[in-house]
Amino acid sequence: LREELYDAEKYQVIGQLAASISHEVRNPLTTAHGFLQLMRNDNLSQDALEKYRSFALEGIDQANAIITDYLNFAKPTVKNHDQVHIQEAIDSLISMVSPLCVLSKVELQIKHYTSEPVYVKGDTKKFQQSLLNIMKNAIESMPEGGYLRVSTWCDNDGVHIQIQDTGVGMSEYEIKRIGMPFYTTKEKGTGLGLMVVVSSIRAMNGKISYYSRPREGTTCVLQFKRVLED
Ligand code: ADP
Ligand code: MG
Secondary structure (H helix, E strand, O other), rough: OOOOOOOOHHHHHHHHHHHHHHHHHHHHHHHHHHHHHOOOOOOOOOHHHHHHHHHHHHHHHHHHHHHHHHHHHOOOOOOOEEEEEHEEEEEEEHHHHHHHHHHHOEEEEEEOOOOOOOOOEEOOHHHHHHHHHHHHHHHHHOOOOOEEEHHHHHHHEEEEEEEEEOOOOOOOHHHHHOOOOOOOOOOOOOOOOOHHHHHHHHHHOOOEEEEEEOOOOOEEEEEEEOOOOO
16 A cells, blocks of 8 residues: 655645634625625615725625635645746836835835846745735835835855845734734734745745844845756
8 A cells, every 4th residue: 555645734734724714704704794784774874885885895805815815825836846036036026016115105125136047946936925925014014114125145055035124023922923824913914924925935945034023123034945057
């Protein structure tokens, strides 16, 4: 008898998560259902109607966000053997991140310290999705604006990607909890973003660390083994 198990640990987590996901999705849907039902009432003022409508939409958006984040996690890795061109993969996210920065009065600065192309092994799409999740968190931590600095460099330890913000930062209690499923401090958060990041970075044999102080900002550092182009 032969049994091949693929990434067993991950699938165990997926199973446990599936149970809590259905619970987490049901809550906002129940809210939406409730408000839609209230809207049946003929004597509602325009104000109340508007309010119920937006509560219902919020519930549906929240359920949608949870499902989107979860599916990203559960999706099996198609390929983990791309040569991810680090500078290119990061630069092509700018068009997606810039509008968010403008809305939040955040100045985006990107600096690649190695001039020649740097490659790591992995899945370009998942790498970009991870970076996007990390950068979104950084932007969301700066409601009054600030700086988002992304830098890349290489040394004897490999390839480093640093994402630094000047946002609200985290306490010791908070930083210990990031990446746990459903841990969020945001009203409209899912608490699944970093869980997806951790799983993708692990699949690429990378490391992820966070450094933070309340009110001083947060720095996320990713580290990978460098591969030479073939
Ligand atoms: P979500 O963004 O939906 O809350 P995440 O898993 O992306 O879920 O993040 C979990 C929590 O980690 C956030 O709610 C926030 O409290 C904290 N966090 C993550 N990144 C940062 C950051 N750059 N600055 C401050 N807090 C952060
Ligand atoms: Mg997030």
